[in-house]
Amino acid sequence: MSEGTLLLRAPGPSLLNSEAPAPATRGRGFSFGMFWEVVRTGLLELWAHKVRSILTLTLLMLGVFALVVMTSVLDGVMDKIGTGFAGMSWDGTVRIAPKTPETGEDRKRFAMSPGLRYEDLGRVTLANPKVLAFLPRAQKSVTVRVLGDTERIYVIGVSSDYAQMMNRPIGIGRGLTEDDQRRRSTVAVVGATLGTKLFGGADPVGRDLVVEGVPFRIVGVQAPGQIFNDENYYDANGILIPLQTYMDRMDPAHKLSQVTVKLRHSRDMGEVSAMLLGRVRQAHHGIEDIEVVDLDAEAAKSYQNFLEQMHGWQVVLMSLAGTVLLVGGVGVLSVMLISFSDRRFEIGLRKAMGASDHEIFIQFLLEAVVLAAIGALLGTLSGALLCQALSSSFPYGLVVNPVGLLTAWIVALTLAVVFGLYPALRAMRLSPMEAMR
Numbered sequence: 001m002s003e004g005t006l007l008l009r010a011p012g013p014s015l016l017n018s019e020a021p022a023p024a025t026r027g028r029g030f031s032f033g034m035f036w037e038v039v040r041t042g043l044l045e046l047w048a049h050k051v052r053s054i055l056t057l058t059l060l061m062l063g064v065f066a067l068v069v070m071t072s073v074l075d076g077v078m079d080k081i082g083t084g085f086a087g088m089s090w091d092g093t094v095r096i097a098p099k100t101p102e103t104g105e106d107r108k109r110f111a112m113s114p115g116l117r118y119e120d121l122g123r124v125t126l127a128n129p130k131v132l133a134f135l136p137r138a139q140k141s142v143t144v145r146v147l148g149d150t151e152r153i154y155v156i157g158v159s160s161d162y163a164q165m166m167n168r169p170i171g172i173g174r175g176l177t178e179d180d181q182r183r184r185s186t187v188a189v190v191g192a193t194l195g196t197k198l199f200g201g202a203d204p205v206g207r208d209l210v211v212e213g214v215p216f217r218i219v220g221v222q223a224p225g226q227i228f229n230d231e232n233y234y235d236a237n238g239i240l241i242p243l244q245t246y247m248d249r250m251d252p253a254h255k256l257s258q259v260t261v262k263l264r265h266s267r268d269m270g271e272v273s274a275m276l277l278g279r280v281r282q283a284h285h286g287i288e289d290i291e292v293v294d295l296d297a298e299a300a301k302s303y304q305n306f307l308e309q310m311h312g313w314q315v316v317l318m319s320l321a322g323t324v325l326l327v328g329g330v331g332v333l334s335v336m337l338i339s340f341s342d343r344r345f346e347i348g349l350r351k352a353m354g355a356s357d358h359e360i361f362i363q364f365l366l367e368a369v370v371l372a373a374i375g376a377l378l379g380t381l382s383g384a385l386l387c388q389a390l391s392s393s394f395p396y397g398l399v400v401n402p403v404g405l406l407t408a409w410i411v412a413l414t415l416a417v418v419f420g421l422y423p424a425l426r427a428m429r430l431s432p433m434e435a436m437r
Contacts, residue, residue, distance in 0.1 A: 056331035060375025061382065063325030064408040068383030070317045071404025074310065076394040083396075084226040085303055089167040090295035092132075092266040094273055096124070096280060097258040099291040113287040118247050118254035120283045124276065125259075130268040133165050135260040138246055139234060144211055146198045153194055154238030155211055157246025163189070163222075165262055168235060173205040173220030181242045186249070188216040188239040192224040197237075209239065214249050216241060260295075269294055322411070328375065329415030336368050336423035348432040361428040368420025369413055376412040380405060 098116050101107040118138070125134040139156040162168070163175045171192065180187050188209060195204050208215045216239065227233050247254050263272055273292040280290050340347075347360060384400050391398040 056328065056335050056371065057375040057378060059324060059328035059331050060372055060412055061379040063321055063328050064376045064379025064412055065383045065386075066317070066321035066324060067404050067408035067411070068380060068400060069386055070314075070321060071401035071407075072383070072387045072398055073390070074314060074317075075401050076390070076396075076398045078310070079396050080226065080394055081303075081306055084228040085299055086167075089165065090299040092263040092269070093295040094261045094263070094269065094276065095258050095293045095295055096261065096276055096290055097293065099289055101289075109287055110289040113284040113289045115284075116256045116259070116280070116290055118243075118256060120256070120280065121259070123283045124279050126279070128272070128275065130264055130272055132262040132264050133161055135159055135162050135165055135262065136243055136256055137162070137231075137258050137260065138243065138251060138256050139238070140250060142211055144198075144209060146209065151194075151197060153211075154234045155246065155250055156234060156238050156240050157243040157250065158240050159243055162240070166231075166260070168225075168240075169223045170220045171223035172203060173218070175220055176240060176242055181244055184244045184248055185242060186214060186216050186245060187219045188241050189220040189222060190218055190239050191236040192222045193236040194238060195221045211239070212250065266296055269296065321408075325408075325411055325415055328372075328412070329419040332368050332371055332416050333419035333422065335371060336364060336420050337426075339367070340364070340423045340427050344430065347427050347430050348434070351430075351432040357428040360430075361424045364424035364427045365417065365420050368416045368423070372412045372416030376409050379408065379412075 096116065099110075101110050118136070121134070121136055125136075135158065137156065137158055139154055141152060141154055143150050143152055145151075158176070160176045160178045160181050163170065170189065173189075175189055176187070179185075190198070190204055190209075198204065198209075199207070204218045204221060207218050209218060210216075218239075222235065222240075225232065225236070227236055241250075261272065261276060263269060273294065277288070277290075277292050281288050284290075350360065351357075380400075387398045387400055
């Protein structure tokens with residue numbers, strides 16, 4: 001009895017200042033009071049052991065930060081890649097291009113054909129109800145001199161509807177017109193990348209660019225876009241001129257690099273491809289020296305490969321983030337074990353004053369959760385700030401993925417509960433007499 005009296009009178013930590021509530025009201029008053037006391041005690045523990053706490057919080061923060069940023073950036077990359085594939089405009093599209101000879105026999109046979117030429121367009125581009133547009137293209141690489149510097153550029157001859165059909169919007173000025181084609185005008189639309197290189201960001205519209213002795217008046221600049229294939233790259237680093245002008249001024253041989261064919265419906269791909277192959281074979285005296293490529297299928301295959309690569313990266317990054325969080329959970333275990341050792345007298349005194357084993361267990365478990373929640377909050381804030389900083393690099397911005405954020409918090413708090421169980425059980429099973437010796 002005397003020992004019990006001494007325990008009731010003994011001064012204790014600040015969390016013992018209030019008397020125990022009456023049995024009738026203890027449940028609700030205890031839960032709210034203990035929650036605040038747990039938060040306050042957790043903060044005091046962090047402040048009392050700064051180095052240890054910083055290390056633990058850093059691991060938890062990095063784990064949550066990695067999950068938040070990883071899921072958000074992967075979403076942004078998916079949007080960016082999806083926009084890039086859409087920018088290729090390969091849906092419902094086939095391409096006629098010269099075939100590369102694979103054997104000596106092929107080389108001999110192809111030599112008897114003039115190849116894909118401008119003169120073939122009269123036969124190849126005959127109207128067909130299943131075809132939306134024929135887009136011939138010819139190009140060559142040349143060196144130009146501007147403002148005292150030389151630059152290697154691509155000169156590309158295209159039809160007036162090329163920009164619209166292949167999703168090449170004009171950023172400044174205007175595009176090529178049917179009148180430019182008919183008059184064989186020496187006008188050009190400059191690619192976005194080339195315009196920046198040649199004129200240092202100044203407006204090039206209205207200036208002249210001399211290509212192989214021919215001055216071209218710049219009438220427009222393409223809008224910047226993502227580069228996902230060779231054509232995108234050539235267009236961004238070259239000039240587009242009317243196809244008829246190209247044939248007259250740039251290439252006396254009238255060679256075409258390809259003819260892109262836009263279909264009204266993708267289901268007609270096989271029929272139209274066979275029709276095009278037959279037309280070119282007739283123009284080339286029965287020699288099949290061209291190939292018809294289904295660009296829609298090529299794009300689908302490339303996109304599937306991209307998705308498989310992204311899945312691999314997801315597994316790797318999730319594993320790294322999970323490992324960091326796991327190490328952070330071990331840090332929580334270490335902190336709570338040290339806290340248990342430092343507060344043995346307090347635990348014994350609380351039990352002597354009437355605190356149940358269940359209350360001690362809940363207090364220690366909640367302290368571990370509070371510790372994890374602080375680390376998760378810091379990781380969330382830092383991840384959100386990084387996403388905001390990177391937002392301008394993605395076509396639709398970069399917002400925090402709610403699924404990734406929720407997953408990060410659930411994992412962090414679950415690890416806190418799991419690794420906080422052992423210290424909480426030890427505190428719960430500690431007898432008052434043993435703790436206060």
